[in-house]
Amino acid sequence: MPEAQADVLTPDEVLIGLAREGDRGAREELFRRHVGIAHRVAYRLLGHEQDAQDAVQDALVKALKHLEDFDGRSGFRTWLLRIVTNASLDSGRKRRRRPTIRIDEAETGGVETAIQDDPALGMHRDDLKKVLYAALDRLSPPIRATFVLFAEADMSYKDIAALQDVPVGTVMSRLHYARQKLQSYLDGVEGIS
Amino acid sequence: MRCDEVMRELSAPGGLDESSLAEHLSACPRCMAWSAQVDKLNRVWNATRPEEPSSSAFDTMWAKTEAMVSEPEILPFVSASGWKRWGLALVTVAQAAVILIAGMYGLSRPTPAIASMHDYRVEEGTTLVVRLDGSRGVISAIEVRPQRGESDTDMVAADLDVLNYMESGPFE
Known part of the structure; x- marks a missing residue:
């Protein structure tokens, strides 16, 4: 069989063992296997491409440098996403002074909405992004992270609970709360059908 | 249901x-x-799914990551002897003096007057979250919903309202 398939079958735990012994190839495989989801989570938390890439890189450096701290109680992906989430939220706190788009600006920013990427939604994709990230920006970091980990990373309630050190019930309550807030923001924006 | x-x-x-x-x-x-x-x-x-960076962007990120992971940890190491040691001691004493003077100045400053004052009328039984700025006064206050008699679900939402309020910014 081709080598690529053999790589796919190598469990993370085996790669971690090799990487701890200094195997560069194992480190690279762990990086490539998880960098995509790490990027998506960071982007959803920060709403900014360069900030997301910086946060992902910080997180991966920390994770790969401190693999001995991975105790195997959760999966490697969960452990890594905890580091990515913390790095992203730290980055978000640092850049909080940077002007952000508020939802009212996103609505009335004079953006032409005639070109629609998704006619069912009635708005251009870039405009939808502005509205969505303005809405996400109004959630507190732990609640935003709960929603992003569930909706973007498809994590189970149990894994999110382990990642955030909260009970499963709190995860579910946070998800409901986040939806209430996000949906009410979206409802207040004209143009989304 | x-x-x-x-x-x-x-x-x-x-x-x-x-x-x-x-x-x-x-x-x-x-x-x-x-x-x-x-x-x-x-x-x-x-x-609005995030677009995945190009493979070359990931290659660049990997190269930087690998360089940082592989570089040996540099432990702080101070080697000083003779006049250098005295120089370090002098710098330390000077820093301590500056901190002491700054602290004394801070303690002797009069407390700023409260810029404005508001009356808060709060119905008995409601929960009010108040944000204080040290000893100077109230920065802001919100009444936490729900009112009395709501369900457990709403009480959880009220707790989350407080969490969201306390941890999101900027403060109003």
Whole structure:
């Protein structure tokens, strides 16, 4: 069989063992296997491409440098996403002074909405992004992270609970709360059908 | 099946019976509207999926990551002897003096007058969250919903309102 398939079958735990012994190839495989989801989570938390890439890189450096701290109680992906989430939220706190788009600006920013990427939604994709990230920006970091980990990373309630050190019930309550807030923001924006 | 159970199920599925859910939705305009809002948020979420960086961007990121992971840890090491040691001691003493003077100045400054004062009328039994700025006064206050007599679900939402308020910014 081709080598690529053999790589796919190598469990993370085996790669971690090799990487701890200094195997560069194992480190690279762990990086490539998880960098995509790490990027998506960071982007959803920060709403900014360069900030997301910086946060992902910080997180991966920390994770790969401190693999001995991975105790195997959760999966490697969960452990890594905890580091990515913390790095992203730290980055978000640092850049909080940077002007952000508020939802009212996103609505009335004079953006032409005639070109629609998704006619069912009635708005251009870039405009939808502005509205969505303005809405996400109004959630507190732990609640935003709960929603992003569930909706973007498809994590189970149990894994999110382990990642955030909260009970499963709190995860579910946070998800409901986040939806209430996000949906009410979206409802207040004209143009989304 | 209660409306709040249905709404929570639509937000965070927990295994409620699907046929009971469908039956409730068909008979309840409020929950049907909530269901439509859930669908709308899902569609917006899916329409704004982050684009994956190019493979060359990931290659660059990997090269930087690997360089940082491979570089040996540099431990702080101070080697000083003779006049250098005296120089370090002098710098330390000077820093301590500056901190001491700054502290004394801070203690001797008069407390700034409160810029404005407001009366808060709060109904007995309501919960008020007040943000204080040291000893100078109230920065802001919010009344936490719900009012008395609401369900447990609403009480959880009230707790989350407080969490969201305390941890999100900028402060108003």
